[in-house]
Amino acid sequence: MAHQNEIRFLLNGAETTVTDAKATTTLLDFLRIDRRMTGTKEGCAEGDCGACTVLVGRLHNGRLHYETINACIRFLPSLNGCHIVTIEHLVGPNGRLHPVQQAMVDFHGSQCGFCTPGFVMSLYALWMANPKPTVEQVETAVQGNLCRCTGYEPIVQAALAVNEYGTLANDVLNQERADVTARLAALQPTRRIEIGPEDDRAIVPHDVADLAQVLADEPQATIVAGSTDVGLWVSKFMRPISPVVFINHLEELKNVTLSDDALTIGAGVTYSESQTHITEVFPHLTDYWNRIAGWQVRNMGTIGGNVANGSPIGDTPPVLIALGAEVTLQKSDGQRTLPIEEFFIDYGKQDREAGDFVASIRIPRPRRGQRDAAYKISKRRDEDISSVACGISVTVEDDKITDARVAFGGMAATPKRAATAEAALVGAKWGEQAFEDAAAALSKDFTPLTDWRASAEYRSQVAANLMRRFFLDADNSTNAQLATA
Amino acid sequence: MKDSSYVSGAVHQNVKHDSAIKQVQGRAEYTDDIAEPIGTLHAYLGVSTVTHARILDMDLSPVRAAAGVVDVLTATDIPGVNDISPTGKNDEPVFPTDKVEFHGQPLFAVIAESRDAARRAAELADITYDVLPHALDPVSAEQAGLPLITDPLKLERGDVDTALAGAKHRIQAQMMVGGQDHMYLEGHIAFAIPGEDDDVIVHCSTQHPSEAQHMVAHVLGVPSNAVVVNVRRMGGGFGGKESQMNLFCAVAAVGAKKLGRPVKIRPDRDQDMTATGKRHDFVIDYDLGFDGDGRIEAVQSQFAARCGYSSDLSGPVTDRALFHADNAYFYPNVRLTSRPQKTHTVSNTAFRGFGGPQGVVAAERMIEEIAYALGKDPLEVRKANFYGDATDGRNLTPYHQEVEDNVIARIVEELEDSADYQARRQAILEENAKGGIVRRGLALTPVKFGISFTATWYNQAGALIHVYNDGSIHLNHGGTEMGQGLNTKVAQIVADAFQVDFERIKITKTTTEKVPNTSATAASSGSDLNGMAALDAAQQIKERLVKFAAESRNVAETDVYFLPNHVQIGEDLIPFDAFIKEAYMARVQLSAAGFYKTPKIHWDREAGKGRPFYYYAYGASCSEVSVDTLTGEYRVERTDILHDVGRSLNPVLDKGQVEGAFVQGMGWLTTEELWWDDEGRLRTHAPSTYKIPLASDRPRVFNVNLADWSDNREMTIKRSKAVGEPPFMLGISVFEALSMAVASVANYSECPRLEAPATPERVLMAMTHLKAKG
Known part of the structure; x- marks a missing residue:
């Protein structure tokens, strides 16, 4: 069967077919340059400022779900079968301003106005998901939106008031829901999509078997799930990555299963999609998960991608290592599973053979007596890349530490376990001294670097202090942590 | 005369930003659109x-x-x-x-x-x-023998050397202040x-x-x-x-x-x-003499700036650092010098405050030095050093301008009261004394900021108003709209002048075709200058209209009134549109170019003397922070602000400027770090690496008020005061509060000398340093 050679999606109200897209054509350039839809702005082209925020609606198990994304780092071929909703689509009843827009006007949430369309889209998504948010929920929803003029207070006030300006049932996307669901169902591909010139070619496999086949045929292909990192290879570094294999649409990679002994997360599950599952089994990751990038990036980025990418400063590897997670790699002729720390061989080098793709991550459920923590240190609390990230899991039986897994990001060329510190803990009596010893041992485990995120000295000192923090937290010491809300 | 009905959008009203509706729809046009x-x-x-x-x-x-x-x-x-x-x-x-x-x-x-x-x-x-x-920073550039990029400035008054030598206490130290994108x-x-x-x-x-x-x-x-x-x-x-x-x-x-x-x-x-250029980073050397009560006797400071490879605006920026090196404090003897240092970096440029914030933050560092040296509350030291007035002789600035409109004591007193400063400070001292992991800090810092371009000739503006024969009004002025609401404010002034609804006025793009030889929309001057120029244009047209009206009905000119959307001519009350049509038919010129230049100001840079500023704007903020002593991370728990904008042209827009400036100022001193590697590459060059504040960084409790009792004593537009830059320096209260929390680890025995920006790293390292010494 011949491949589909075009991308089809709904753009606001219009069914749209694109035949000349390249693999790395961004949604933002498509909107602004090809379609002259200039309401969506470019502020940074790296997914950090949110001026390009749009909504993407897609079918998941037949149900239509909308989420915010950064159009600047989202490639067009990844949007086949989706509903793209831009600021131009927002209207209120009788053609008046949309409730989010009216609230932003009334609360003076717009000064220079350049970030405003992006904020409107984020607040719209928040309203749809949570019509009566708390202040903290508003802040979490706009972590990925920068404003340089207002100081944010009027935007937060507007967000809290949106629901007084309209009812969700009457809202434009709700009114269109049945129609859009049907139209998107009709747009779902029935075969592989291939589009783009040879030097910028996109392959959208039909299913996981097809993905395995594509990678067997073209093992040099760049696998793209959320494009939250690969997007920058293109938007910032203009790096050639052809051919590009898109996997974010593959339902088989979006499974989350909780068994008696483990939580298994498909490689295509985004941070947002995994959040409730993760925090249900691992409540210590609740705050940590909300500090992974901003909302748009959490909606795009996947845990599988974060692992496969192998960055020494990825947020999830240290906590996954500490929890004893395993990664399953798949290719056309089978699967293999290995402890996640063994996947990270060296800087930029992972244990991924030709044709391999990350299929899933399996995290064992906590054992009895297991105490877990996850810490992220960054220059700015939210939407920042960690200077030090840390996962700690310690098992205590009869006041004695019987097992310890301590892993750090930002301290070495890969996410890495602190073997000496672990050795200091295992067998020790549960108490302050054990963690003082572990803190001291860290200097044997790591020789961190100085860069723009932190100095080596700070990284070392903070890493040691996180050992102390773990004991204080586990010991329920009072006044030991900044309030988080 | 008939009583007025309502005119929408006149001065002193909370008029919404004129582009807000377009902006929320993505329909406001920017250059790339x-x-x-x-x-x-x-x-x-x-x-x-x-x-x-x-x-x-x-x-x-x-x-x-x-x-x-x-x-x-x-x-x-x-x-x-x-x-x-x-x-x-x-x-x-x-x-x-x-x-x-x-x-x-x-x-x-x-x-x-x-x-x-x-x-x-x-x-x-x-x-x-x-x-x-190459040499990247002002210290290594000086050592490498790189020249000054432009002429330095010296401001001097009194006998500094004698006063320093004779002071009971003397402190010499250095402060590093980072730049800002x-x-x-x-x-x-x-x-x-x-x-x-x-x-x-x-x-x-x-x-x-x-x-x-x-x-x-x-x-x-x-x-x-x-x-x-x-x-x-x-x-x-x-x-x-x-x-x-x-x-x-x-x-x-x-x-x-x-x-x-x-x-x-x-x-x-x-x-x-x-x-492109950024805010200048500074290295400030200060030599400070003070008495046993914490009163400053003499200050000698040098302000060395990373100017970059060319002069750009570094001369006036480093000048303004000196103009604000006193902040709100009287220095009986003072010598301030600038070192606009050439460096092998991008040429630094204007940034909100224009060097002033770097001067102010250095003044506040000296206050801290005195407070820690004498074991006093920094606020007490601040109050002891505030400018006075002509009666006590403590009102002369280092540039020999008299401070005539001083309201800092009242601002600070009201804020101290409304923020409950004393009780909260006491509670924090007691809490910190328990030695917990999380420490708190509280600081109340003042701002006094001089308004006018120090390049005197920039203090001029033009405007162009056309009244079309259907009664609609076209407004153009030399200022530019960058979000601050300048166009809204100027249109309010014109609406007020003609007594017509705001909606009648079309605000058009700034173009060199309509108003020539304009100054930058900078130095907080936008509404002061362009508002006055627009008012001048409106008044010219009104004078012609009044003359015509009086002649047309054979009444005295004093019997012609502009009432809301109407004109009263003797006994006749005529709708504005009809009146304008009548004036057009009678061949009255309905267009005028307005002009304004700021009075009273003059500046002799060679002598370091003059009156560079028409007036001062004042404000104060009080911030409380929590600091994690294990990691250096922190949160701003509460900020209270009282800021003086004179008689506000538009309180809600002014409040927006105050809040936004505060958060931007806080960002400058906390998470916004410019980091060059040894090769000279700026490595924090996009929002992924350069971290401006987010919504979650703003104070947990944020009380912002304008000093509604304030009137500009000078004849500014509707007695308002400029608002763009002064509140930027309100962010310093966060920096000083962090400093207090850091100082708590050594029981406040020593000034922590925190460097800016106070990233979590610098906060932790400052605490480590204090602990090691203690």
């Missing part, structure tokens, strides 16, 4: 990959050969003068010919059929350098459309259209009358688009004239941040 004529080309800058070098050879043939490339512009393509120095120093080439002086310096521009093609081709240049040693959400952009003869129209995002016009003319070698510069609005400016847009305007215009096609240039965020 303007429809491109067929044939539009796109330019992109090619930049240096070394920091300091002689250029031995530039092989651009691979660039020219790249797909989509139409042309490559270098210095040889500049028909006029290869210089865009805003102060006429001839030290800032559009493209250098023989040397590179910072990493990422623009060397050429590619022009291609698409921006993507231009950007990719710009990477292909093969440039041979003879690399030379503007991080306006809309980056630089210019779009030039060639016309007949020498003509070119440039749409761009600049705070200074007249300067852009003059620079384009200078670079093209044509008279200014051939160049039109248009600015509808900017997506933020903050000083970063005062002089920095000149480069982009020049490149677009040169390309457009050379090729006869429209040319647009828009750098990506990384190039925007690496190729």
Whole structure:
């Protein structure tokens, strides 16, 4: 069967077919340059400022779900079968301003106005998901939106008031829901999509078997799930990555299963999609998960991608290592599973053979007596890349530490376990001294670097202090942590 | 006279930003949104990959050969003068010919059929350098023998040496203060459309259209009358688009004239941040004498600034650091000197406060020094050193201007009360004494900020008003809209003058065609200057209308009144529209150009004496922070602000300026860090690495009030005060509160001398340092 050679999606109200897209054509350039839809702005082209925020609606198990994304780092071929909703689509009843827009006007949430369309889209998504948010929920929803003029207070006030300006049932996307669901169902591909010139070619496999086949045929292909990192290879570094294999649409990679002994997360599950599952089994990751990038990036980025990418400063590897997670790699002729720390061989080098793709991550459920923590240190609390990230899991039986897994990001060329510190803990009596010893041992485990995120000295000192923090937290010491809300 | 009914949107009312409705719909047009004529080309800058070098050879043939490339512009393509120095120093080439002086310096521009093609081709240049040693910061640059980039300033009063020598206490120390990137959400952009003869129209995002016009003319070698510069609005400016847009305007215009096609240039965020200037970082050496009560007797300070490779605005910026090195405090004996140091970095430029914040933060550091040396509450030391008035003789600034409008004591007293400062400080001291992991800090800091351009001739403005014969009003002025609501305020002034509804007034783009020789919308001066100029224009038209009305009904001119949307002429009450139609039919001129220049000001830079400022704006903020002593991370728990905008033209817009400025100021001193590597590359060059505050960083409790009792004692527009820059320095209370929390680990026995920005790292390291000494 011949491949589909075009991308089809709904753009606001219009069914749209694109035949000349390249693999790395961004949604933002498509909107602004090809379609002259200039309401969506470019502020940074790296997914950090949110001026390009749009909504993407897609079918998941037949149900239509909308989420915010950064159009600047989202490639067009990844949007086949989706509903793209831009600021131009927002209207209120009788053609008046949309409730989010009216609230932003009334609360003076717009000064220079350049970030405003992006904020409107984020607040719209928040309203749809949570019509009566708390202040903290508003802040979490706009972590990925920068404003340089207002100081944010009027935007937060507007967000809290949106629901007084309209009812969700009457809202434009709700009114269109049945129609859009049907139209998107009709747009779902029935075969592989291939589009783009040879030097910028996109392959959208039909299913996981097809993905395995594509990678067997073209093992040099760049696998793209959320494009939250690969997007920058293109938007910032203009790096050639052809051919590009898109996997974010593959339902088989979006499974989350909780068994008696483990939580298994498909490689295509985004941070947002995994959040409730993760925090249900691992409540210590609740705050940590909300500090992974901003909302748009959490909606795009996947845990599988974060692992496969192998960055020494990825947020999830240290906590996954500490929890004893395993990664399953798949290719056309089978699967293999290995402890996640063994996947990270060296800087930029992972244990991924030709044709391999990350299929899933399996995290064992906590054992009895297991105490877990996850810490992220960054220059700015939210939407920042960690200077030090840390996962700690310690098992205590009869006041004695019987097992310890301590892993750090930002301290070495890969996410890495602190073997000496672990050795200091295992067998020790549960108490302050054990963690003082572990803190001291860290200097044997790591020789961190100085860069723009932190100095080596700070990284070392903070890493040691996180050992102390773990004991204080586990010991329920009072006044030991900044309030988080 | 009939009682007035309602006029919507007059002065002192909470009028919404005039573009808000368009902005929330994405329909407000920015330069990159303007429809491109067929044939539009796109330019992109090619930049240096070394920091300091002689250029031995530039092989651009691979660039020219790249797909989509139409042309490559270098210095040889500049028909006029290869210089865009805003102060006429001839030290800032559009493209250098023989040397590179910072990493990422623009060397050429590619022009291609698409921006993507231009950007990719710009990477292909093969440039041979003879690399030379570089110096990145003011200290190493001084050691390396690099010159001052422009003339330093000295301000002096009294007998400093004797007073320092005789003071009971004396402290000499150094403070490092980091710079700041503007991080306006809309980056630089210019779009030039060639016309007949020498003509070119440039749409761009600049705070200074007249300067852009003059620079384009200078670079093209044509008279200014051939160049039109248009600015509808900017997506933020903050000083970063005062002089920095000149480069982009020049490149677009040169390309457009050379090729006869429209040319647009828009750098990506990384190039925007690496190729354009920022707030100056400073190294401040201070020598401070004070008495046993904490009263300052003498101050001697040197302000060395990282100016970058060219002068740009570094002269006036470093001058203003000195003008604000006193903040709100009287220095009986004082000597302040600037060191505008050349460095091998991008040329630093204007940024909200224009050097003033760096002066103010140094003044507050000295207050801390005194407080820790004497074991006092810093607020007590602040109060002891506030300017007084003519009666106590404590009202003379280091530049010999008398402070005549001092309200700082009242502002601070009211804030101290409303923020419950004393009780909260006591509670924090007690809590910190328990020695927990989380420590708290509280600080209340004042701001006094001088209003006027210190370049006296900039304090002028023009406006143009047309009343059309249907009664609609067209308003144009020389100021630019960058989000601050200037257009809204000026339209309110005009609405008030004619007593018509705000909606009747069409606010149009700023263009050099309508108002010539304007000043930058900077120095907080936008509404002071342009509001007055617009009022002048309105009054000229009104005078003609009054004369006509009186003659038409044969009544005295004193019997003509502008009432809401009507004109009362004797016994006749006529709708405004009908009256205007009548005036038109009677051949009354319904258009006027207005003008304003600020009175009273003068400045003798050589002598260091004069009255550079028309008046002062005041404010104070009180911030409380929590600090994690294990990691250095922190949160701002609460901030209270009381700020003086005189009689506000628009309280809600002014409050927006105060809140936004505070958060931006806080960002400068906390998480916004410019970090160069040893090679001279700026590594924090986009929001992924350069961290401005987020919504979750703003204070958990944020109480912001305007001092509603304040009136400007000078004859400013409707007795208001400027608001753009002064509240930026309110962010210093966060920095000082962090300092208190740090000091708690050594029981406040020593001034922590926190460096700015106080990233979590610097906070933790400062605590480690104090603990090690204790």
